Amino acid sequence: MLCGEMMQSEGLVKVVDVEASIRILEEYTEGSEEFTYESIETSIKCFLEDGRSFMLYTVPIDVVEAIRRLKGEESMFPREGDERETFFDVITTNILLREALGKYLSKVIIDSLDVETYTYAAIAEFVEGGIIVKRRMIPSHAILMALVAGKPVYIKRELVDQQEAMTRT
DSSP states (O other): OOHHHHHHHTTEEEEEEEEEEEEEEEEEOTTOSSOEEEEEEEEEEEEETTSOEEEEESOOHHHHHHHHHHTTOOOSSOOTTOOOOOHHHHHHHOHHHHHHHHHHEEEEEEEEEETTTTEEEEEEEEEETTEEEEEEEOHHHHHHHHHHHTOOEEEEHHHHHHHHHHHHO
């Protein structure tokens, strides 16, 4: 059985690409034509092997920017004049860290939804010498880590179906 077939039989759908987005929304305050209120919407769209997509919203801007840089896209919020690097800069550009992460991370699975807070959770699976260590993570951070390491990301099919049904209503 091929790896993709095995994951499908486990009820998982593979992510084949991601798109990290930042939208700046401007709103006019009632009674004033000059003042605008800006809000920012961040998201990661996961394109799935079965042709569907899965959305993560309210993603930290640093994660969105790091994914965009990894994909060769321009930064939406360049830090001009600031020579300091963030953790995300270091982890995405340091080849030694990327190789070390790739050596131990095997995959990421977005596997649950807290219905009270409407937040997803992911499992990052690390393997070393037959020992498997699973860590519960924020999905956007886990996706970034998988992209840095060149490892696969999967989403529980039930979550994709659930999100799809909710967006249709």
